[in-house]
Amino acid sequence: MSFLDEKTGKELVLPVTPSGYTWAHPNRVESIQLDQTGEINLPGGAMMGSCTLDNVLLPTRLYSFCNPGAVANPYVYLEQLEIWSDNGTVVRWMVSGTPVNAPVIIESIDQGERDGTNDLYITIRMKQYRKPEVPVLAVSGGGAQTSRDDGTGAAQERTYTIQSGDTLWGIAKKYYGSGTEYKRLAEANRDQIPNPNLIYPGQTIVIPAGDNLPQAGTDSPSVALADETKSTWDPATGTWNLTL
Structure with missing residues (x-):
């Protein structure tokens, strides 16, 4: 797994590939209540993906399972990730051998040690980035109107x-x-x-x-009468009562 800052060309390959990852690809679903049908669900538009990488190992020594070119200094990796996170830099997250290749913003980084080895374990939380689209304005006469679907x-x-x-x-x-x-x-x-x-x-x-x-x-008289009619439910008799 690697991160790439496309503007500067800076690439950071994780020294040890995490044992797993989950890339969320959500879609908003809107629920609508219809009088006769009840609830129906409709697609409400795509949402941004997200991922949390847990227990990412940044080693203080070069283990046999480290990736080629790894550096035995966890803070080299941590510092670069924190710089990107602090600056809100959009970086491209890539997982070799998979279709995962997405621009992301690093939301947070948790760090800690265990087992007395001085190896660093971090958790990286990131969210997909999409460039905001500016509405197209068409000028007509003396004013402007936003383009609509x-x-x-x-x-x-x-x-x-x-x-x-x-x-x-x-x-x-x-x-x-x-x-x-x-x-x-x-x-x-x-x-x-x-x-x-x-x-x-x-x-x-x-x-x-x-x-x-x-x-x-x-x-019409019938519509006006229907609008003025009120209905109440009587649980004792199990019936609806209509009043004006």
Whole structure:
């Protein structure tokens, strides 16, 4: 295993290869509650990898199992690792013979001795690094607008086919960031959705650009009555009670 500072060309090969490692490759999963379906899980985007190398031996003598070119001075290695850690230097961590080759930041280093040999044992914690991406700004007229993903429905008009378990609230939240826009979305599809509380699988609706959402229409008597109706659960009788 080795670390490489690509800017300076400085490479540090560990004198003794650790007995093992685990490189975490996580992915964020977002849970959403749907009225009829219940909980569903959706991919929420990649997260950064991480690794902890435990019991890394920095020897004070050249054992037979030391890597070629090793130096019998543990503090040569410790000092360089601490410099990279203190400076927040992005280094490339590589494991020979494997696909592991990732830019990382060394988060912390623990050190200690054991067995009276003066050998140093360290634990290296590191996290993957990714260069921040700057949003692309497009200037139009007298102002600037941040470029958006066309697939969000907030940048330009598109259509959507309602799936089993969908609610208009959930669709509005997905495309506009707030479920409270569901009545405005219903107004944009008045010919398809006379009642925002009733949508059906297979319906194809328009998802207008965010700036083109119409104002919410006047609720029909049935919708207004449904909105005013309150439901409470009576555990003694095992029934729901509806009141206005």
